[in-house]
Amino acid sequence: MYRKLLIIISIAISLLVGCSSSELIVPLEELGMASILAFDYIDEDTTKLSVAVPQFMPGIGQKTDIYDVNTDLVSEGLLHIERQSDKKVILNQLQVVLINEEFAQNGDVQSVIEYLYRKSEVGGKVLVAIVKGYGEEMLKSDYPDKPSINIYLNDLLQPNINTAFNPNTNLHDFIYTLTNPVYDSIIPVLEKKDSKVEIEGVALFKNKTMLEIIKPNDALIIQALQGKKELSPLILELKHKENKEKILLDLIQSKVKIKSNKDLKSPKLDIYLKIKGTLSEYKGKRRNNLNTHEKLSQLEHDINKQLEQEIQQLIEKTQRLEIDPIGLSENFRMYYKGKWNDQLTNSVVSKLQVDIRVETSIISTGILE
Incomplete structure (x- = not known):
């Protein structure tokens, strides 16, 4: 009798659960x-x-x-x-x-x-x-x-x-x-x-x-300084007194090294960015003179200076805005003994000095107008 009662109760519970579940199901x-x-x-x-x-x-x-x-x-x-x-x-x-x-x-x-x-x-x-x-x-x-x-x-x-x-x-x-x-x-x-x-x-x-x-170029710099190894095509305008040049670097690979002086009172970073890629397009007066190693090296030098300037300007902009989208303050936090907070980040960003060096390697050339 007791066994039959258990079976009946089990069946009743199953039926009740089944009913409640079907009521909760919403048709597709x-x-x-x-x-x-x-x-x-x-x-x-x-x-x-x-x-x-x-x-x-x-x-x-x-x-x-x-x-x-x-x-x-x-x-x-x-x-x-x-x-x-x-x-x-x-x-x-x-x-x-x-x-x-x-x-x-x-x-x-x-x-x-x-x-x-x-x-x-x-x-x-x-x-x-x-x-x-x-x-x-x-x-x-x-x-x-x-x-x-x-x-x-x-x-x-x-x-x-x-x-x-x-x-x-x-x-x-x-x-x-x-x-x-x-x-x-x-x-x-x-x-x-x-x-x-x-x-x-x-x-x-x-x-x-x-x-x-x-702009996209500044966003690309953030990605490069954060350690992203493959970057989107980079468009640069090289401005000189006598002429303007426009280049497009493609298939870019990058590597960054950042060295901190670990000093919160006078924070300084040495940033070394190495990039290499293909010169897919070029527009300017040097287009017929880029077939020698010497001329290509001069262009690489000019690209380095342009990128160093743009990186410096971006970091100065973030300092004015009192933000750290790159995460540069991480290079000081990792050496800090204690709990890091927003105030420490703001202090580092506001006083930060940077020494930037870019090394560009053009591994091949494409269409040169």
Whole structure:
């Protein structure tokens, strides 16, 4: 009798669990899997949240629905989007987060990123980008030669040889630099131009606020000084009194050595950057005289001086902004006995002296105009 009672109870529990589970399951056709979130600044208390939700339509294939709502909370905004779409919006397939320039300067970027980072269904590798203009406009625009905005932006922000200067910042990267006293955040910047989107540079952050956008060459320098071994093509303009020259170095390999004097009171770094690559294009008066070792060595010398000057200018800019996107203060933290903090980083950056030496090796030449 006791055994039969146990069997009956077990069957009843199984049936109850089965019923409750089926009630919690949402059919696939009732789910809206958001792939892109865009945040546009309206005012101090209001943000426009736009959501891209891919849909498969029988007969016409995949299309993307774009929904937008004004809100002050991400969670509340997503609830309003669900009412518009009649679907439960989930973030399991989220790939890209767009933050418009004005929001990055005036809004609470940290709260948005932290909210998404804490969501268990959102992966830490979701890419983050700053948008010149409005994210809503970027999502709703037509791109005739692209399959969908979801694939387009995700592929654009992935690392490749032509965008190696792009830090490819994801949610995890932003949280890491936000909580690390020796690094300040950098995020790629997108701009819509006609029927395409381009990476226009990199945004420099201090804590949760964007301070300035730097050009791709400066972003490439950051990557080189951080130890990135393969860099994107480098475009340089060599300016002399008598003429101007323009070159493009391709297939660049780099190696950096940084030596610290370990002195927090008078901090100094010796930076030695070695790069080698192919001179793919050249425009200037020397184009017919680069077939000898002597002339090529002179060009390498001029490239060295130009890069040394640009690196110096970039470091001076970061000092004025009181930020350390390169992580130069790490070369002092590693020798410091005690807990490092933001104040120590600011002190090092403000007083830092650098001695920069660049050594360029042109291993081959391409088209010389």
